[in-house]
Amino acid sequence: MKPLKVLQLLPALDSGGVERGTLEIARALVSAGHESVVLSKGGRLVEQLQREGSRHIARDLGRKSPTTFLQYRALRRLFEQERFDIVHARSRMPAWVAWLAWRGMPAQTRPRFVTTVHGMHSVSRYSAIMCAGERVIAVSDTVRDYIRTNYPPSRWPHLADERITVIPRGIDPAEFPRDYRPSEEWLERFRAEFPQIGQRKVLTLPGRLTRLKGHHDFISLVAKLVGEGLDVVGLIVGGEDPKRPGYAKEIRERVQTEGLGERIVFTGHRSDVREIYAISDCVLSLSSTPESFGRTVLEPLAMGRPVVGYAHGGVAEILGELFPHGAVAKGDVEAAAKRTADVLTNRTPAARPNDRLLLERMQAQTIELYRSLHAI
Missing domain, CATH: 3.40.50.2000 (Glycogen Phosphorylase B;)
Structure with missing residues (x-):
């Protein structure tokens, strides 16, 4: 299959769950032979991102200001020049700018648009942009239920269940091995x-x-x-x-x-x-x-x-x-x-082994979602 060219957008690359998830998908894309690009204002994780084979574009789309919206024209030019296959927005303000850029492009030539709902934001028109993707990733059943309850198809017709995909976050067993003991x-x-x-x-x-x-x-x-x-x-x-x-x-x-x-x-x-x-x-x-x-x-x-x-x-x-x-x-x-x-006092059973919430599974499911959407 033809390698994909994927752009992930988020405010910054300093620390946090959204940032970690971005790097995890970027690493998996590179490992699978795809082209991985991340756009943010920068931060301490940029060096790691680049070391692991992704490209970083420095642009501040996270500042909550009316002037940030005006960057959609420049972002549209970037989309046209780079010809991304997938644009994946992970935070509200970057998602707004990306959506404004994306919706003005011809449907035949624009990238496919994906969003991830990482958290249960206050319910508002501003937050609703995270449900605007052609595919919307929910990081848990809880988040999927939050979307269904607060952004029902009766008010948001594009948000039918087939657009929402639950892809739980996962961990690497090698990083958190069972029965690990420190030195x-x-x-x-x-x-x-x-x-x-x-x-x-x-x-x-x-x-x-x-x-x-x-x-x-x-x-x-x-x-x-x-x-x-x-x-x-x-x-x-x-x-x-x-x-x-x-x-x-x-x-x-x-x-x-x-x-x-x-x-x-x-x-x-x-x-x-x-x-x-x-x-x-x-x-x-x-x-x-x-x-x-x-x-x-x-x-x-x-x-x-x-x-x-x-x-x-x-x-x-x-x-x-x-x-x-x-x-x-x-x-x-x-x-x-x-x-x-x-x-x-040892009156409880041991924790069950984790065989589902795995990093490798999350990475594979996300890339498969990219592939299936790109193929439509």
Whole structure:
């Protein structure tokens, strides 16, 4: 088959799930002999993208300003010059500019247009652009249901079910292998950096310090387990949100006020999250709003580490498939503490092996969608 030429668009290439997914598809395209191009304003991941064989076009289409829309003419010229087979928009503002450029081209010569709904944005005309693709990828059943509920075909006739394809995100088993154990050197360094851990049972809450991630519930859970005589330490693994420094200060002050300074550790942003999962006796997911997927639940479960979490959104899907005992109702800290205690006292079954939510499968399904759409 003729190789495809695929353009992915997103605001920047710094960090995050959308950026990671973009690089994963770019890598798969190159590996399969296709031409991969990514358009963004740039960022620290550009070097990796290019090293892995893709081309990067620097253009800022992510700034939420009326002037950004005016770039559609220049983008249309780029489409005409490059003759992409597929244009894949992954974020709202770049999707708007790409759609304005694309719709003004002759149907016979324009590329095929794909969008991915990565998250459950506020429902609006602005957000609806993520459902404008000739094919719309939903990263979970939760996201598909969100699309069906909020953008029904009665109001959005083009969004019939045949246009929506669920392609769950996946992980690489080689990156998060089952029963992985970190090196003695790493363990020694980590315990020296955080001596509060000692020989205690380790509970981990991954995620940036934002209010939605449930840090207050985590603090309450740790306090309850300590009060019941369990020797635990809680790791809050994630960097502060530079836009909301007050929240980080708030939860740090609560930890001190409640006398939990030796029981709750703030690690900041870490690049060794795999090793942290490996030493965790239980990982928690306590987000107050539903996640579209739940990578920080899938990663430790794939490694065989138990996870207790609020069963809504994509987290409910993953727990239901791999570790049903870890699912509790949203906001029920008492139930989460009880399930965590069950985990710590070996009263739960092991997590089931992950044989479906795999990176290779996600890559193959996405490229097959490109091929099938291009063939129409």
